[in-house]
Amino acid sequence: MALTTAAMDRKMDEHFAFEAADNVEGVLATLAPDVEHDIVGWPGGPVRGREGTRPFYETLFADLSGGGTTTLRRLYGPGFMVDESLWRGLAPGRPFGLEGHNRPLEFRLLHVVEFADNGDIARENVWLDLAAIIRQLPQP
Secondary structure (H helix, E strand, O other), X not given: OOOOHHHHHHHHHHHHHHHHOOOHHHHXXXXXXXXXXXXXXXXXXXXXXXXXXXXXXXXXXXXXXXXXXXXXXXXXXXXXXEEEEEEEEEEOOOHHHOOOOOEEEEEEEEEEEEEOOOOOEEEEEEEEOHHHHHHHOOOO
16 A cells, blocks of 8 residues: 555654654654665765664764754655755754854755655655855854
8 A cells, every 4th residue: 555645744744853852763763674874975875774874863963953854845756755855953063074163054955765665764865955054164
């Protein structure tokens, strides 16, 4: 049985809520056990499995905080969605290798997400607006 767009929305909204709360265990629970997790440009490259994904979220939550994701647009197909979102928050750490100095930050994200039959996220491919991040976090 194909997932409905409402079911895909619920899973992504749950995933984003756990991210906003810096809840690593919650985020991982939204992923399929054998998830393919690919943050384009991330030094470690694509990883597989929940435990392979854990280090990314632990680093992300140390580098960015107090933020949330606002969905701008979603497109759907059989078992997948494309989500364009805006992230807003603070950069207390070193997001993407840049000194944050706890400055405010906002940038667009594009998620390409495939779902398992049970509704878990089977593949998460994320593209982010690195140019906007660099512009807001100029380095000395």
